Every structure is written in C-alpha cells, then in structure tokens.
Amino acid sequence: MKRRIEVGLLYSRSGSYSLISEACRTGALAAIAMVNADPRLDIHLVPVERDPAGNVDLYGPLCGEILGETSARHVVGCVTSWSRKEVIPTVEKFGGTLWYAVPYEGFEASDHVVYTHACPNQHLLPLLDWAMTSRGRRAYLAASNYIWGWELNRLAREVLTSSSGEVLAERYLPIGSPDVDRMIAEVRFSRPDFILNSLIGPSSYAFMAAYHELGRADAHFRPETCPVLSCNMTECEFPALGDHARGLVAAGPYFRGVSGWPGGASFGSSHEAAAFAAVRELARLLAHRPGAETESLTRLLASDQGRAGVIDPETHHTTLPVIIAEARDGAFHVLQHLGSVAGDPYLTRSRSAAAAQPTLRVVS
Amino acid sequence: MRRPIRTQNLGGARALILHRPHPTVQALTRQLTAIGLEVEPVWSELGPEALGADFLFFDADMGHAGQFPWPEGSPPMPMVALVGSEAPGRIEWTLKTGAHAHLLKPVGDNGAYAALLIARAAFDAERALAAEIAGLRRRLDERQTVVLAVSKLAARGRSEADAYAQLRQMAMAWRITFEEAAARIVGRTTDEEGEHDRRGRG
Numbered sequence: 001m002k003r004r005i006e007v008g009l010l011y012s013r014s015g016s017y018s019l020i021s022e023a024c025r026t027g028a029l030a031a032i033a034m035v036n037a038d039p040r041l042d043i044h045l046v047p048v049e050r051d052p053a054g055n056v057d058l059y060g061p062l063c064g065e066i067l068g069e070t071s072a073r074h075v076v077g078c079v080t081s082w083s084r085k086e087v088i089p090t091v092e093k094f095g096g097t098l099w100y101a102v103p104y105e106g107f108e109a110s111d112h113v114v115y116t117h118a119c120p121n122q123h124l125l126p127l128l129d130w131a132m133t134s135r136g137r138r139a140y141l142a143a144s145n146y147i148w149g150w151e152l153n154r155l156a157r158e159v160l161t162s163s164s165g166e167v168l169a170e171r172y173l174p175i176g177s178p179d180v181d182r183m184i185a186e187v188r189f190s191r192p193d194f195i196l197n198s199l200i201g202p203s204s205y206a207f208m209a210a211y212h213e214l215g216r217a218d219a220h221f222r223p224e225t226c227p228v229l230s231c232n233m234t235e236c237e238f239p240a241l242g243d244h245a246r247g248l249v250a251a252g253p254y255f256r257g258v259s260g261w262p263g264g265a266s267f268g269s270s271h272e273a274a275a276f277a278a279v280r281e282l283a284r285l286l287a288h289r290p291g292a293e294t295e296s297l298t299r300l301l302a303s304d305q306g307r308a309g310v311i312d313p314e315t316h317h318t319t320l321p322v323i324i325a326e327a328r329d330g331a332f333h334v335l336q337h338l339g340s341v342a343g344d345p346y347l348t349r350s351r352s353a354a355a356a357q358p359t360l361r362v363v364s
Numbered sequence: 365m366r367r368p369i370r371t372q373n374l375g376g377a378r379a380l381i382l383h384r385p386h387p388t389v390q391a392l393t394r395q396l397t398a399i400g401l402e403v404e405p406v407w408s409e410l411g412p413e414a415l416g417a418d419f420l421f422f423d424a425d426m427g428h429a430g431q432f433p434w435p436e437g438s439p440p441m442p443m444v445a446l447v448g449s450e451a452p453g454r455i456e457w458t459l460k461t462g463a464h465a466h467l468l469k470p471v472g473d474n475g476a477y478a479a480l481l482i483a484r485a486a487f488d489a490e491r492a493l494a495a496e497i498a499g500l501r502r503r504l505d506e507r508q509t510v511v512l513a514v515s516k517l518a519a520r521g522r523s524e525a526d527a528y529a530q531l532r533q534m535a536m537a538w539r540i541t542f543e544e545a546a547a548r549i550v551g552r553t554t555d556e557e558g559e560h561d562r563r564g565r566g
Contacts, residue, residue: 348400
C-alpha cells in the first residue's frame with residue numbers, strides 16, 4: 001500500500017523562459033512517474049500544479065496556495081532567480097521547501113531551499129578558466145537586467161581583473177527585449193577574445209542570431225576565435241536557436257548523451273536532469289519513513305537517508321559533474337570533463353585556479 | 365563603495381557570537397556555517413581569545429560595556445549588533461560599542477551575509493580613515509618645524525617664497541613629505557652650527 005504524498009510544481013508554461021520551465025517540468029514529471037511505478041517504494045507522488053505564466057508577481061501567491069491549500073510541503077519550481085527570491089519568504093512562512101533545479105548565481109543558502117543545479121564554482125569559474133586558457137583574457141559581458149546577469153558579470157569582472165584580464169564592456173537588456181544592435185556594434189568595435197552571454201530567452205536568441213550574422217561579415221567573430229560563453233544555455237533552447245547555437249561554449253552538470261549523471265538516466269538537457277534529480281532525492285528522503293512528508297527539510301536531512309544523500313546539510317547545494325561543452329550540429333560536444341565538484345555558493349570552500357592567482361603589481 | 369566587494373576571503377574566518385543560548389544563535393550559526401565561517405557562541409564574557417576572531421556578533425539587548433576586552437568604541441574587528449529591542453537607550457549603547465552593522469532579531473533564514481560584508485567594509489573604511497587622520501595630525505604637529513626650516517633657508521639670502529619653493533623641491537627630490545624635509549633641514553643646519561657632519565644619515 002503506497003502512501004499518497006502531494007508535491008507542488010511551480011513552473012511557468014508560457015512567457016519568455018517557458019522552454020526552460022517545460023524542460024524542468026518534464027524532468028520532474030518523469031521522476032514522479034518513475035517513483036509511482038516503482039514497487040519497491042512505498043510512496044505515490046501526486047503533482048499539484050500552479051502556473052505563474054511568466055508573471056513574477058504570481059510566484060509568491062501561487063506557492064502560498066500550494067502550501068496553504070493542499071497537503072504539499074515540497075514545491076519543485078522557479079526558473080529565474082527573481083522568482084526564487086519571491087518564493088523564499090512563502091516557503092519560510094509555511095515551513096515548506098523549494099527544490100530549485102536551474103543554474104543560479106550563488107550567494108544564497110536558504111534553510112528552505114535545495115539547489116540541485118550548478119552555482120558559480122560549478123559553472124562560471126571553470127568556464128572562465130577554459131576561456132582564458134584557450135582564447136584570451138579580453139571579455140565582453142552581455143546579460144539580462146536582473147540578479148543572474150548582475151552577479152555573473154560581477155564575478156567575471158573579479159576573476160578577469162585578478163588574472164590580468166580585461167572587461168571591454170558590461171551591458172544589459174531588459175528581460176524579453178530583442179534590441180541587441182547596440183551590443184553587437186560594441187562587440188564589433190571592441191573585438192573581444194570571448195563574449196559571456198548571460199542573456200535569457202528572446203534577448204539571447206536575438207543576440208545569437210545577430211552574432212552569427214556578424215561572424216559571416218567578419219571572420220574574427222567566429223567560434224574559433226571569439227566564442228560566445230553561457231552558463232544558462234542548454235539543449236532545451238536549441239529549437240529557438242537553430243543553427244545560431246553553433247560554436248556556443250556552455251558549462252553545465254549534464255549535456256545530452258553524456259554518461260555519469262547520478263542515477264544513470266538520460267535526459268534532454270541539464271534542466272530536465274536537475275529537476276528529475278530533485279524529485280528522486282525527495283522521494284528517497286520520504287520513502288519508508290511514514291510521517292516524513294510532514295517533516296522540515298532540516299529534519300529530513302538529519303535522518304539516516306538524509307545523511308546518505310547528495311545534499312550538503314550546511315549549504316543545501318549538491319555535488320555535480322562539471323562539464324564544458326561546445327554546440328555543434330544541434331548537440332553539445334564535451335571539451336572538458338572536470339569531474340564532480342561540490343557546490344560552494346559563497347566561494348569560501350574552494351577556489352578556482354584563476355580566482356586563486358595572486359595579483360602582482362609593480363611597486364614604485 | 366569605493367572598492368569592489370571581494371567575496372572570496374570569508375572561508376575559514378572565525379566569528380564569535382556573544383549572546384546567551386537562544387534560537388537566534390542557532391539560526392545565525394546555521395547561516396554563518398553555510399557561508400563557510402567557523403562559529404563559536406560565547407556568553408557572557410569575552411576572553412582574550414576574542415582578539416583572534418575575525419568577526420564579532422553581539423547581543424545589543426543584554427550586552428554591557430564590560431563584556432569587551434578593549435577600549436569602548438574601538439573594537440579590533442568588525443562588529444555586528446544583534447538588535448531586538450529598538451529602545452533608544454539600547455541603540456545609543458549599541459552605537460557606543462562601535463558596531464559596524466546590525467541584524468534584527470529574531471534572526472531567520474538570511475541577513476548574515478549582507479551584515480558580514482557591510483561590517484567589514486565599514487571596519488576597513490574606519491581603519492583607513494583613522495590612519496589618514498593620524499598622518500594628517502602628525503603633519504599638523506610639524507607646522508613649527510616647517511616655519512623654522514623656511515626661515516633657516518631664507519636666512520641664506522632668499523625670499524621666504526623662494527625658500528618655501530626650495531623646501532618643496534627638496535622634499536620631492538628626496539621623496540619624503542614636506543614636513544620630513546623640513547625636519548631634515550632644521551636638523552642639518554643645527555648640526556652644521558654644532559660642527560657635526562651627519563649628512564650620511566637619512
């Protein structure tokens with residue numbers, strides 16, 4: 001006899017980042033189906049879905065609806081950092097838990113959130129190491145105008161300047177804006193060694209298309225000499241990018257077809273994989289412990305199952321593979337596999353080689 | 365901010381929490397441990413080991429001046445006040461301690477990281493300003509030496525304006541402050557009058 005446990009799903013099924021939401025949702029639902037079909041597990045998960053439709057102001061209230069009006073204590077959801085910050089006070093108020101399956105900018109370790117995708121020591125820092133070693137140290141930073149882009153660019157600037165690199169410009173577009181002409185013109189004149197693209201949704205698609213055109217006009221702007229780097233682009237956005245993704249270099253914990261993901265399954269993208277892993281880990285924490293569904297995250301992680309799991313009880317981040325891959329012919333091809341790295345949200349437990357390099361100055 | 369915030373050197377830093385045993389201490393410990401600090405709760409007196417701490421969080425509600433083993437208002441590390449009661453008397457005492465930032469009680473899920481960065485920035489700024497003020501004070505104290513040096517140089521037949529300009533030139537050539545150059549001139553002419561040659565010095 002399986003225990004029936006409700007689990008919240010809070011993903012936008014429309015709006016500027018719906019491709020990512022759909023990938024996460026697919027992964028979560030696949031894991032739920034797998035748990036429910038597994039006769040060895042004594043739990044049956046019932047998804048309770050709410051759709052904020054890309055409206056950031058709906059995340060808090062809809063999360064409140066899930067936690068307040070149903071028996072769900074755990075919510076898998078949110079794509080943008082902005083929406084996550086909106087939801088945290090709500091999960092804190094209800095004593096619930098948010099399972100967040102998207103790469104983010106770090107510098108957070110909420111008692112009520114589990115982070116199952118990468119943070120900067122698992123994406124940005126290794127990606128910059130790769131770029132500085134293989135392409136150069138002059139960077140153009142482009143991002144959407146909110147916390148993800150701000151913090152990635154701040155970190156990139158810190159790493160680049162401490163490694164004698166140079167930030168040629170740091171530019172932002174409002175979320176959803178396709179007005180990339182100014183950025184492309186600046187890139188053309190500043191001739192960087194690489195571009196860090198932390199734009200999201202339509203802005204990113206427009207940028208990649210325009211940059212592809214620029215590469216046709218001027219050979220410097222081709223992937224071999226001036227690649228575009230991203231910590232948030234995965235296969236789930238290939239349908240919107242088409243051939244413009246060619247040469248994009250991304251960092252992530254998983255790329256389609258790469259083996260070694262904990263649990264061993266295969267997925268369409270790392271978003272799907274991380275949401276899948278979130279639900280699988282939640283199921284592992286709840287299985288065979290009647291009553292566990294009402295326990296707080298802290299209690300769950302202190303249990304025998306919790307101690308044996310992948311979630312760091314101090315930071316609630318996870319140990320993930322770190323992979324640098326290049327998009328070619330509609331798929332990512334691995335350039336570097338750096339093994340598994342524990343999430344270090346405050347960059348206090350580990351340091352990348354680039355970040356650890358001392359700054360030398362001429363003393364006069 | 366005058367400088368960009370550096371985030372990568374909090375790992376392994378030591379934080380003391382001067383507060384009676386309380387859920388606030390647990391919540392704050394959880395936050396600081398997640399950030400990567402080593403945390404030690406202390407109550408009710410700070411021992412000499414406090415001097416080795418990198419940050420001090422202290423209870424602004426039940427605290428008193430006698431708890432800190434340093435002159436009032438000049439802590440040797442960044443201090444963060446844990447404020448529960450907002451009574452003006454408590455705030456006044458908190459200000460007297462020289463706290464660099466505060467966190468409101470009850471402490472919950474967040475706030476510690478911002479408090480750490482703000483407290484450290486304020487502490488660094490305070491240190492830099494204190495050093496700058498001490499330097500300026502030293503130079504002010506040397507006004508008399510400058511007057512003496514200018515008049516010594518002027519005594520050799522120059523105008524006071526020329527003597528002043530010459531002293532400035534000397535300071536630049538020797539790469540020392542104006543006041544140090546003045547002290548050297550005063551010292552040397554005194555030595556010459558005493559028929560001692562100590563030009564090798566300096």
